[in-house]
Amino acid sequence: MEPFPLPTVVPTSRGPVELADWGEGPAVLAIHGAMGGHDQGVLLARTVGEGGYRYLAPSRPGYLGTPLSAGKSAEDQADLYAEVLERLGIRSAAVMAVSGGGPSALLFAARHPALCWGLVLVSTCSGIILEKLPLAFHLMKLLVRLPGFAASLRRRTERHCEKAAARSIRDPAVLARTLGEAEAGSLMKALMLSTADRMARRLPGTENDVRITRTTTYPLERILAPTLVVHGTADRVVSFDHARTLVARIPGARLLTVEGGEHVAIFTDRDRVRAAVTAFLREHAPAKGQSGTGT
Numbered sequence: 001m002e003p004f005p006l007p008t009v010v011p012t013s014r015g016p017v018e019l020a021d022w023g024e025g026p027a028v029l030a031i032h033g034a035m036g037g038h039d040q041g042v043l044l045a046r047t048v049g050e051g052g053y054r055y056l057a058p059s060r061p062g063y064l065g066t067p068l069s070a071g072k073s074a075e076d077q078a079d080l081y082a083e084v085l086e087r088l089g090i091r092s093a094a095v096m097a098v099s100g101g102g103p104s105a106l107l108f109a110a111r112h113p114a115l116c117w118g119l120v121l122v123s124t125c126s127g128i129i130l131e132k133l134p135l136a137f138h139l140m141k142l143l144v145r146l147p148g149f150a151a152s153l154r155r156r157t158e159r160h161c162e163k164a165a166a167r168s169i170r171d172p173a174v175l176a177r178t179l180g181e182a183e184a185g186s187l188m189k190a191l192m193l194s195t196a197d198r199m200a201r202r203l204p205g206t207e208n209d210v211r212i213t214r215t216t217t218y219p220l221e222r223i224l225a226p227t228l229v230v231h232g233t234a235d236r237v238v239s240f241d242h243a244r245t246l247v248a249r250i251p252g253a254r255l256l257t258v259e260g261g262e263h264v265a266i267f268t269d270r271d272r273v274r275a276a277v278t279a280f281l282r283e284h285a286p287a288k289g290q291s292g293t294g295t
Contacts, residue, residue, distance in 0.1 A: 005042065006020070007019055008021060009065065010087050013083065014080055015070040016065065016066065016070070017070060017084055018064055019038060019057065019084065020055075020056070021056050024052075025285075026281075027055075027056060027093035028045065028095070029094070029105075029108075031102075032044060032063070032098065033098045033100040033101050033123075034209045035203075036195075038058060039194050040191060040194055040195075043187055043191050047266050048120070048273055049278065053281070062205025062207075063201070064202065068204045071104075078105075078108035081104070081108050081112075082112045092114070092115050093117065094116070094117050094281060095108055095109065095119050096120035097119075097122065098124070098266070099123050099124060102121055102124025103125065103218070105124070106218045109223045109227075110219050110220075113222075117284055117286055118280065118281060118285070119223065120230065121228070122230045122265075123230070123232065123263050124229075124246070126243075126246045128213070128214060128215065129213045133210065141207075154196035157193055161189055165179060165192065168263060174268050177268075178268045181270070184267050221250070221251065226252065226284045227250045228256065229250075230265070230266070231255070232259075233258065237263040243257075258272070258273065
């Protein structure tokens, strides 16, 4: 796998924003989910995107090098993205968001329509989520404070990758096929390992994401950007009903249904998802020079 681009820091009026910035072409914001960071934004872009774009993968507030004070609400995070684009001299960007990155992506598109030329929503919510969090999350919050826990978890994940991935992929045949694929398997393994890296610095943002998804509603009808919704029918984290709502309420939104796909459908069905996302971005990308990226 290619080395990860080194993050830089973009100063804003709300505080520093840690950001991986690589490639040339129309700008695309890659927004990570819970227990993420800029590194997982990079993985999202590499999993479903292609070359020919300038990718920007920020660590959202509360993750790694971006303080939670930079944006506790989804609205504040959306406005933070707008300021980052302004600081970088970028006139518009597409947004691809996965899971917990969805709320801020939806509000960025709704609040800053002139800045958003496309929206890709992968396994994201359409409204308030009230389901109980799994016991494993509450245990992890306690254990992460113990010295050596994260390092131990990372070692166990490396040694028993299939067992770790089985928590996200229930079908043994799909699990074996996914991990056996050179690119999809290595990308999913990298995601699992990254979660165990600097876990304590990913937890404040994750706890904030839980609060956001339990309190925030979205003005979906106000989203004018071309929108592609990607969702698995067997998603146990964000049910497929959310995808139906997104497509019903966002004007002109398209739906890529991944039959039997779970929350990690971008890995188990990577080829199909990547083909749809890359075709969507090619269709809607601004002409050379129009996105203000200098390319």
